[in-house]
Amino acid sequence: MSLPFPLTKLSCIAAAAFLAGCAVHHSPPDTPPATFYDTRLADASGQPLTTPGLASRLDHADVVVIGELHGHQGAHLLEARLQAALYHRNPDQILALEAFNLDHQAHLDQYLAGKLGExxxxxxxxxxxxxxxxxxPLVEFAxxxxxxxVAxxxxxxxVRCVGREGASYLDTLPETERDALPEQPFPExxxxxxRFMDTLGHSGHGESTEEGxxxxxxxxxxxxLRDSTMADRILEALxxxxxxxxxxxxxxxxxxxxxxxVAVLEQQAPELDIRVITPYMPVDDGSLEPLPAIAAGDFRYDLWPLPVxxxxxxxxxxxxxERFGRARELTCD
Structure with missing residues (x-):
């Protein structure tokens, strides 16, 4: 879940509930990144890596997924440097971004073709x-x-109308709009x-009322719907x-x-080699949250905490x- 402004993971999800080639300067092991722009890369076992070293470990991956903290400069710098490092090892590369919606693919293509200014x-x-x-930086490199x-x-x-009206909202869409979405938009x-409900603070039985x-x-x-669409767009691109x-x-x-x-991709195309890079960020008071679950073959990167x-x-x-009030102006008729 994502919003177009820097938010922590928890506040992003809370908002959704209301909305119905160059190496990074890595820190030595067991020390935090040196600046807000720096990261510390490691594999699933905790072995430190450089950006070129990580790129070499990703040579045979069909899909590399970088999980980011939207608006964190360290995350975005790592993305740009890893993009270049991967390209120099394999120039047959496709960039896919959550930050653009599929209904704006034509506008993105026009820009890439020199028909629109930035x-x-x-x-x-x-x-x-x-x-x-x-x-x-990512789009300009591409x-x-x-x-x-890929948008x-x-x-x-x-997405907002599904959040407001439910899954049945897709049945009201014009055929061309529905056809652009995944055939199975709400997979198990x-x-x-x-995890989603727990992060929202609604673990266990959740809301006590039927409306809640x-x-x-x-x-x-x-x-x-976001997840299945991103997976579907990746498969279309491949x-x-x-x-x-x-x-x-x-x-x-x-x-x-x-x-x-990632789970949706694995369900639909189990033959793909998918690698995931997950951020880890201590909270601002210096205490540590539990490390994210890193599967064998996947990777993590450490960041400075975002300010409160x-x-x-x-x-x-x-x-x-105020933000939710602006969102409620959307009609779903």
Whole structure:
């Protein structure tokens, strides 16, 4: 789940509930990254890696998924450097981005073809507010090297209406819009719903009212729609460009523990070699959260913690409600 502004993983999910070639400067083992821009890479066993070293371990992967913390400079710098390192080992590369919705693929293609300027593309393609700071380096590398760029996310309006109205909302879509979405938009992903609800703070029996349960279920269906759409777009890209490697950049919740879009990909194309890179970030007070689940063959990267967004709970609530109020202007008729 993702929003076009920097948020922690927990606040991103809480918002969804209301919305119905160069090496990185790595730190030695057991020491934090040196600056906000730095990362510390390691494999599943904790063995430190450089960016070129990681790229060499990903040579035979069909899909490389980088889970990110949206707006974290360290994450975005790592993405750009790993993109270049992977390209120099295998120039048959496809860039797929959660930050663009599939209904804006044509606008992204026009920009890559030199038919739109950047500001025009950002406006026409509804680019996230942090596009220039976070995703411009990836798109410009792809444009310079004539690489395909896939707008991988589900249309934001459809996602919000599923979050509001439920899975049946897809039945109301025009045929062309429905056909652009996955045939199976709400797949079963073992353990994913529990993690989603737990992160929302609704573990166990969840909301006590039927309306509350319905809203939570709709929110989860909207999350699944994002995941299944990103997986579907990756498979479409590989069908169009056989023997290419896909670099998929999405919020970490979509791939952590090989759930989300990774689990959907594995269900639909078990023959694919998919590798996941998961961020780990201590909280700002210096305490450590549990390490993310890293499967054998996958990787992690450590980041500086993001600053605390609000110290005043009332101000945080007011800011969130203002954003939700803007979202409620959307109609789903």
């Amino acid at each position: 500001e025009e593309m950002m406006e026409d393609a509804a680019a996230w507010e942090n596009y220039q700071a976070s995703y411009r 444009r310079r090297h004539d690489l395909p760029v 991988a996310n589900a249309p934001s309006g459809v 992903v073992p353990g994913y719903r529990e 349960k319905r809203r939570l279920d709709n929110t989860y269906q909207a999350q699944l 069908a169009t460009h056989p023997d290419h490697q896909v670099l998929m950049v999405a919020g970490a919740f979509h791939s952590e523990g090989r759930q989300g879009l 967004r609000y110290r005043d709970g009332e101000r945080e609530q007011a800011a969130m409600m």
